[in-house]
Amino acid sequence: MAQNTYKTPLKAPVVKKKRENRLLNYLNQTIGFERLFGEDNPWPIKHLGRILWVSFLLILYIGFNHNAERLIRNIQRVKAIVDEKRAEYTTLQADFKKSGKQSEISKHVIATGLEEPVTPPLKIVVKSEEATQP
Incomplete structure (x- = not known):
């Protein structure tokens, strides 16, 4: 037996005593949330931490949006500058190629007092039979 x-x-089940938030109590005493919202309405005081967190996230979100818009404006400005430089490069390159032609060179040479030869250069033609014989 x-x-x-x-x-x-x-x-007895242990009931954890909710820790008092000293910051909220301090803000309540200095600002007087109870007077603003009424003493029978503790909702804003209880959720002040969440309200501050969401406010912080909203400010962060707005800051990131402003930064993104600023970057987009900078990218567009730089893109316009690059397009301008590309057009300038193309123009200068065309001018340089044009200045290398014989007709342009002869204009500059005549301005200095030199004359271009009257006879054109001779073309030397080598027959294939002559090129192979030693």
Whole structure:
């Protein structure tokens, strides 16, 4: 048979005491949220931490949007500058190629007092038979 034992009393569940938020109490005392929202309406005071967190996230979101818009404006400005430089490069390159032609060179040479030879250069033609013989 089983022995008689004492019943151990059930322990009462431990209720954790909610930690008071000193910052919220300080703000409530200095700003007077109870006076603003009424003493019977504790909702803003209870959720002030969440309200501040969401406000911080909104400010961060707005800051990122402003930064993105600034970057887009900078990219568009630089793109316009690059297009301008590309057009300038193409123009200068065309002018340079044009200045290398014989007709342009002869204009500059005549301005200095030199004359271009009247006879055109001779073309030397080598027949294939002569090129192969030593």
